[in-house]
Amino acid sequence: AQKVTQAQTEISVVEKEDVTLDCVYETRDTTYYLFWYKQPPSGELVFLIRRNSFDEQNEISGRYSWNFQKSTSSFNFTITASQVVDSAVYFCALSEARGETSGSRLTFGEGTQLTVNP
Amino acid sequence: ETGVTQTPRHLVMGMTNKKSLKCEQHLGHNAMYWYKQSAKKPLELMFVYNFKEQTENNSVPSRFSPECPNSSHLFLHLHTLQPEDSALYLCASSQERRGANVLTFGAGSRLTVL
Numbered sequence: 001a002q003k004v005t006q007a008q009t010e011i012s013v014v015e016k017e018d019v020t021l022d023c024v025y026e027t028r029d030t031t032y033y034l035f036w037y038k039q040p041p042s043g044e045l046v047f048l049i050r051r052n053s054f055d056e057q058n059e060i061s062g063r064y065s066w067n068f069q070k071s072t073s074s075f076n077f078t079i080t081a082s083q084v085v086d087s088a089v090y091f092c093a094l095s096e097a098r099g100e101t102s103g104s105r106l107t108f109g110e111g112t113q114l115t116v117n118p
Numbered sequence: 119e120t121g122v123t124q125t126p127r128h129l130v131m132g133m134t135n136k137k138s139l140k141c142e143q144h145l146g147h148n149a150m151y152w153y154k155q156s157a158k159k160p161l162e163l164m165f166v167y168n169f170k171e172q173t174e175n176n177s178v179p180s181r182f183s184p185e186c187p188n189s190s191h192l193f194l195h196l197h198t199l200q201p202e203d204s205a206l207y208l209c210a211s212s213q214e215r216r217g218a219n220v221l222t223f224g225a226g227s228r229l230t231v232l
């Protein structure tokens with residue numbers, strides 16, 4: 001069975017601090033996909049990044065960066081120079097590779113509430 | 119409108135009422151999903167529809183009844199709910215890519231069962 005663990009329930013930082021959100025996953029599949037989503041107070045989950053299990057290159061997008069380490073089954077997310085607008089709940093998710101007509105089965109972690117204070 | 123639209127945004131109902139949640143996507147996607155988000159719990163997948171066919175019912179009680187008349191619309195019919203069904207119900211859509219699908223979510227319908 002798949003499982004995603006986000007051990008940090010809540011994190012509070014002051015603006016301009018760097019913050020890392022941890023994500024650890026479990027799967028028996030050799031091919032799988034990892035995602036991060038952001039849920040602002042408005043409610044909708046916003047897609048941030050997708051990674052496949054064969055691509056361990058770290059990625060940077062502006063102030064966001066992701067560190068994928070298969071050896072430790074982790075896919076951590078770092079926000080550099082955090083801003084108040086980064087305050088949201090962040091979800092890590094895992095999806096196995098499936099047939100094209102099956103639909104996705106995303107397994108989500110419990111989320112990390114990030115609060116960035118001015 | 120663009121993206122995934124859910125109505126109503128807020129719904130309060132009694133345990134004997136019958137109501138429906140509506141979801142509409144304007145992205146040309148062929149898969150649609152219902153998720154339940156309760157406090158302190160991970161998002162739970164409820165139903166998956168692919169090309170209008172239900173491909174997953176994740177052991178959801180029969181008091182929740184989905185309907186997908188076409189690839190753009192998804193409903194969740196509710197009847198005789200329990201207070202523990204109070205939650206945020208999120209609809210999502212995607213274009214199929216063997217599990218690599220990026221789901222686009224709506225803003226959710228906040229349901230309160232009295």
